[in-house]
Amino acid sequence: MSKIPEDIARMANNPTFQEKIPVRVKGEGDSLRVTLEPGTPLPFIKEELNRRFEQMKHLAVNARVVIDAGEVEHAEEIVGELGRFLKDTFKVASVSPPARPAPAAAERTAPREAPPPWRYHRTDALVLAGRVRSGQKITARKHLVILGDVNPGGEVVAGGDIIVLGSLCGNASAGQPSHEEAIVLALDFRPIQIQIGGFVAAGSSDSPGKKIEFAHLEGGTILVEDYLQANPFGRLPWPQVR
Amino acid sequence: MEGKTIVITSGKGGVGKTTATASLGAALALEGKRVAVVDMDIGLRNLDVVMGLENRIVFNVVDAAKGKCKLKQAAIKDRRVENLFLIPASQSDNKDALSPELMKQFAKELRREFDFTLMDCPAGIERGFENAVAAADEAIVICTPEVSSVRDADRVIGLLYARSITPKLVVNRIVPAMVEKGDMLSHEDVVDVLSIELIGLVEMDEQVVVSTNTGIPSVLQKGSVAGEAFRRIAMRINGQPELPIAVPQGQKRFWKKVGRKLGFGK
Numbered sequence: 001m002s003k004i005p006e007d008i009a010r011m012a013n014n015p016t017f018q019e020k021i022p023v024r025v026k027g028e029g030d031s032l033r034v035t036l037e038p039g040t041p042l043p044f045i046k047e048e049l050n051r052r053f054e055q056m057k058h059l060a061v062n063a064r065v066v067i068d069a070g071e072v073e074h075a076e077e078i079v080g081e082l083g084r085f086l087k088d089t090f091k092v093a094s095v096s097p098p099a100r101p102a103p104a105a106a107e108r109t110a111p112r113e114a115p116p117p118w119r120y121h122r123t124d125a126l127v128l129a130g131r132v133r134s135g136q137k138i139t140a141r142k143h144l145v146i147l148g149d150v151n152p153g154g155e156v157v158a159g160g161d162i163i164v165l166g167s168l169c170g171n172a173s174a175g176q177p178s179h180e181e182a183i184v185l186a187l188d189f190r191p192i193q194i195q196i197g198g199f200v201a202a203g204s205s206d207s208p209g210k211k212i213e214f215a216h217l218e219g220g221t222i223l224v225e226d227y228l229q230a231n232p233f234g235r236l237p238w239p240q241v242r
Numbered sequence: 243m244e245g246k247t248i249v250i251t252s253g254k255g256g257v258g259k260t261t262a263t264a265s266l267g268a269a270l271a272l273e274g275k276r277v278a279v280v281d282m283d284i285g286l287r288n289l290d291v292v293m294g295l296e297n298r299i300v301f302n303v304v305d306a307a308k309g310k311c312k313l314k315q316a317a318i319k320d321r322r323v324e325n326l327f328l329i330p331a332s333q334s335d336n337k338d339a340l341s342p343e344l345m346k347q348f349a350k351e352l353r354r355e356f357d358f359t360l361m362d363c364p365a366g367i368e369r370g371f372e373n374a375v376a377a378a379d380e381a382i383v384i385c386t387p388e389v390s391s392v393r394d395a396d397r398v399i400g401l402l403y404a405r406s407i408t409p410k411l412v413v414n415r416i417v418p419a420m421v422e423k424g425d426m427l428s429h430e431d432v433v434d435v436l437s438i439e440l441i442g443l444v445e446m447d448e449q450v451v452v453s454t455n456t457g458i459p460s461v462l463q464k465g466s467v468a469g470e471a472f473r474r475i476a477m478r479i480n481g482q483p484e485l486p487i488a489v490p491q492g493q494k495r496f497w498k499k500v501g502r503k504l505g506f507g508k
Contacts (some may be wrong), residue, residue: 131437134396151435153393169435 294457
């Protein structure tokens with residue numbers, strides 16, 4: 001194989017040259033790889049292969065040949081035809097199409113090897129400490145976390161979820177303008193009004209007692225449930241970025 | 243030593259700002275301080291009536307702030323209480339007669355002359371409020387145990403914080419019997435929502451109506467519960483902040499306690 005690598009290396013190292021080559025032969029592991037330019041007429045390929053393999057002389061005997069016909073319609077036929085020609089003329093051991101990488105296997109391993117989705121996730125949450133008083137309005141692009149209370153007449157608006165670690169006694173609008181998966185959660189849930197996406201609900205006057213409640217949208221109505229009992233995210237198989 | 247300017251405000255009208263201003267002014271003056279009470283409710287003046295000084299008004303706060311008269315000419319001396327002065331509002335102008343800049347200038351003058359200047363702020367959060375607050379070093383928020391009053395007080399507290407003034411709270415017109423029955427917010431509920439420093443609790447007192455009508459400040463009336471509460475608030479303002487705050491309790495409380503001890507009631 002002393003001559004061929006020289007020849008091939010020269011061509012392979014020159015990309016502009018490489019593109020114009022209709023038939024390329026390259027040593028690859030313990031086999032020879034023949035790469036065909038799609039659309040090259042079959043007699044021309046045979047002639048070209050004949051020339052190349054003749055140069056190799058005895059090295060072609062018993063060689064394993066892989067023919068890459070490219071993404072063309074009759075790839076298998078071409079490989080079969082050329083295979084018979086090479087076996088008859090040069091006594092090569094086998095001719096086969098290139099082995100395709102197994103895509104299913106790659107997919108199976110991908111999620112295990114990929115970093116968890118939160119690893120490179122930069123936060124979209126606005127976290128504020130303090131008290132939102134009457135007449136004050138807080139708007140967050142995505143999620144909003146208030147470490148404190150929202151007083152009656154105070155307003156909190158978010159593109160995502162609203163979480164109040166304290167009393168929520170004002171107005172809360174989550175998932176604005178149209179994110180209907182958003183929730184509103186408060187340790188002490190006594191809002192005047194709740195909005196999720198485009199839906200509105202009036203707060204009820206009955207006090208929830210010592211329960212941590214949250215509001216979410218279900219079938220076009222806003223439902224308020226005990227957060228610990230309903231445990232809405234408890235059944236997710238994998239921690240997800242919200 | 244420079245004096246202090248304290249604005250007395252509430253947001254909502256009719257919660258007792260004017261009464262509180264008059265009472266605190268008189269109480270501070272009784273403590274021996276030189277006190278001016280300024281009516282900032284331009285166009286709707288009534289602090290002069292509450293103090294019984296309406297027949298002696300010649301100049302007013304607009305004249306004094308604009309330099310049309312001297313401060314001493316505008317300040318009406320109270321005849322019953324030493325060192326108490328009233329600067330009345332103008333009745334014919336509107337709130338635009340003054341500006342925050344003008345009031346800041348005027349407040350400097352007041353601080354030189356008086357130990358305490360109490361500004362009676364008008365209801366609302368518009369120009370009148372801005373004028374009154376512009377000049378103030380401190381603020382006292384008056385709130386009654388009603389939801390509407392609490393909400394307005396909350397708004398005002400937000401606005402005061404925005405001007406880097408830390409307000410103090412007075413809960414006015416508490417009816418202990420109603421609080422006990424659960425028909426009225428307790429002062430704890432109010433403080434919970436507003437979460438600012440409490441400096442006084444004032445019980446509902448019919449005597450206040452009499453004193454405002456007759457023009458005698460409630461602190462001068464013997465046996466007035468509200469007057470007593472305002473005296474204690476004045477002491478807290480005047481350098482005794484650790485004076486305990488008495489929680490108003492109805493007369494029935496004693497008998498209820500006895501009853502409970504004997505095994506009646508809950």
